[in-house]
Amino acid sequence: xxxxxxxxxxxxxxxxxxxxxxxxxxxxxxxxxxxxxxxxxxxxxxxxxxxxxxxxxxxxxxxxxxxxxxxxxxxxxxxxxxxxxxxxxxxxxxxxxxxxxxxxxxxxxx
Amino acid sequence: xxxxxxxxxxxxxxxxxxxxxxxxxxxxxxxxxxxxxxxxxxxxxxxxxxxxxxxxxxxxxxxxxxxxxxxxxxxxxxxxxxxxxxxxxxxxxxxxxxxxxxxxxxxxxxxxxx
Numbered sequence: 747x748x749x750x751x752x753x754x755x756x757x758x759x760x761x762x763x764x765x766x767x768x769x770x771x772x773x774x775x776x777x778x779x780x781x782x783x784x785x786x787x788x789x790x791x792x793x794x795x796x797x798x799x800x801x802x803x804x805x806x807x808x809x810x811x812x813x814x815x816x817x818x819x820x821x822x823x824x825x826x827x828x829x830x831x832x833x834x835x836x837x838x839x840x841x842x843x844x845x846x847x848x849x850x851x852x853x854x855x856x
Numbered sequence: 857x858x859x860x861x862x863x864x865x866x867x868x869x870x871x872x873x874x875x876x877x878x879x880x881x882x883x884x885x886x887x888x889x890x891x892x893x894x895x896x897x898x899x900x901x902x903x904x905x906x907x908x909x910x911x912x913x914x915x916x917x918x919x920x921x922x923x924x925x926x927x928x929x930x931x932x933x934x935x936x937x938x939x940x941x942x943x944x945x946x947x948x949x950x951x952x953x954x955x956x957x958x959x960x961x962x963x964x965x966x967x968x969x970x
Contacts, residue, residue: 779957786945788860788961789899833898837957839912843889844959846898 748772748838750847757853758824766819766850768834776837778810778817779844783831792819792832821852829854858883860962861930862948868968875935877965879948885960887953888931890916890923893945893964905931906953938969 750770758764768778777796781789795801795810795817807820821828831849838845861880869875881888886907891899901915905925916923920938925931935942945966949959 777957786893786964788963789947789949790961791958794955794957835957839901839904839914842904842912842956843901843915844891844899844957845901846891848898849896 748836748845750834750836750845752832752834752847752850754848755851755853757855759855760824760826762824763820763822764824764852766821766832766834766852768817768819768847770815770817770834770836770847772815772836772838772845774838775812775815778808779835779837780806780808780819781833781835781846783833783849785830789833824854826854826856828852860948860950860960862962862965864965865963866966866968868970869938870970871939872937875938875942875967877933877935877946877948877967878930879933879950879962880930881948881950882960885950885952887951887956888925889949889951889959890931890933891947891949893947899947902933935967938967940969943967943969 752768779794780792783789793808805822810817833849835844835846890902893899903916903923904912920936922934945964947964949961
């Protein structure tokens with residue numbers, strides 16, 4: 747089966763940098779995805795890492811270490827609108843479905 | 857709007873009634889996934905469908921739950937004889953089938969069973 751662990755809550759101030767970690771255990775690994783969800787709304791895709799290293803997309807970056815079964819999402823220059831839940835997820839079931847972590851609630855303070 | 861559409865957004869049913877949730881995938885997508893989310897939890901996979909075919913229903917309860925994606929029209933998740941434990945947000949997602957890790961989600965249907 748698949749399991750993902752991530753912190754339940756993170757708090758940071760506007761303008762700061764925050765890192766949300768995710769460790770996973772999977773039978774068969776294809777890559778690590780990150781999704782953002784505001785107030786129970788539609789989750790939106792942020793990034794995907796299939797290979798080790800850092801992927802940068804604007805203020806957001808995502809890192810993967812396959813040997814450590816670990817990844818993280820890095821958010822820079824935090825803004826109030828970044829307050830949301832962030833989920834790591836892995837493709838499973840022959841890479842067709844997503845298995846999600848329980849989510850990290852990020853609160854950005856002024 | 858070419859995004860994933862779901863309706864209704866909110867649905868209230870009494871115990872024992874049936875709930876029908878609809879999902880229209882993003883334009884050009886023929887792969888649909890249904891997920892359930894309980895408060896303060898992550899999304900749990902239920903079923904994956906392509907047009908007229910159920911590909912993977914390993915996450916769906918064996919009883920009372922069914923899903924379809926007909927040749928014409930939206931995908932439908934059907935819950936018969938609802939119980940209070942079925943109260944949750946149900947999200948539909950779609951993809952083009954080449955990148956299952958990148959799924960586009962609808963706004964969800966919040967089902968409340970009274």
